[in-house]
Amino acid sequence: xxxxxxxxxxxxxxxxxxxxxxxxxxxxxxxxxxxxxxxxxxxxxxxxxxxxxxxxxxxxxxxxxxxxxxxxxxxxxxxxxxxxxxxxxxxxxxxxxxxxxxxxxxxxxxxxxxxxxxxxxxxxxxxxxxxxxxxxxxxxxxxxxxxxxxxxxxxxxxx
Ligand code: 4NP
Numbered sequence: 001x002x003x004x005x006x007x008x009x010x011x012x013x014x015x016x017x018x019x020x021x022x023x024x025x026x027x028x029x030x031x032x033x034x035x036x037x038x039x040x041x042x043x044x045x046x047x048x049x050x051x052x053x054x055x056x057x058x059x060x061x062x063x064x065x066x067x068x069x070x071x072x073x074x075x076x077x078x079x080x081x082x083x084x085x086x087x088x089x090x091x092x093x094x095x096x097x098x099x100x101x102x103x104x105x106x107x108x109x110x111x112x113x114x115x116x117x118x119x120x121x122x123x124x125x126x127x128x129x130x131x132x133x134x135x136x137x138x139x140x141x142x143x144x145x146x147x148x149x150x151x152x153x154x155x156x157x158x159x
Contacts, residue, residue: 002156003036004148005082006111007092011041011071014088014123014137016051018111020059020066021138022145029149034157038082040074042095047071052127058134062142079104083156084148086111089122114147115140 006018019039026035049071050056059066076099079085085108087093096108112121123140126133 001036002034002084002152003082004038004084004086004152005074005078006037006039006086006088007042007074007096008039008088008123009041009043009092009125010046010127011039011044011073012046012049012052013055013127013134014125014141015039015041016066016069016071017055017059017134017138018086018088018123018141018145019069020064021062021141022148024064025145025149031149031157036082039069040072040078042074042092044071044073047073054126054131054134058131058138061135062138075099076101079107083107084109084152086114086148089125111144111148112140114145114151115143116147118143 006015008014016039019037023037026032051066051069056067079100085096087096087110093110120140123137126137
C-alpha cells in the first residue's frame, strides 16, 4: 500500500483537486487497491466544507467529481501515516516541516518537483483570482500527478 496525501492551505481548492486528479489516474491504471489517497489543509478555514465551487466545476470539465470531499486540517500524525506528503507551495511545505516528527522530513515534498519539465515550482493559490486560475492549476496538477505516479511505480511498485 502506498499512502499519498496532498496538502494546501485551505483544503478546498488545490489539494482536493490534486486528490481527484491523482485518484482518477490511479484508477485508469487499475492501481486503486494499491493506494490510499487523501488531502488536507495546513490551516483549513473550511473544515467540513466541500471544495470551492470553481474547483468542482473545473474538475467536472475534465471528468472528475470531487463534490464528496470535505475539508480537514493536516496533523503531525499525517506525516507518520502517509509515505508522500505533497505540498502545493513553499508556505505549505514550511508549515508541514514545523509540525514534522523528527526523521520523517523527507516524506514532505513540493508536488511540482514531479513535473520537472514545467518552469513552476509551486501550484499558485487560485482562491482569490479569476476562474481561469483553476484551469491553469489543473494543467499543472495533471502533469505533476503523472510524474508522481511514474515515480511511485518505479520506486515502489516495480511495474
Ligand atoms: P487552497 O485555497 O489552499 O488551494 O484550498 C485557499 C482556500 C481558502 C483560503 C485560502 C486559500 N482562505 O483564505 O480561506
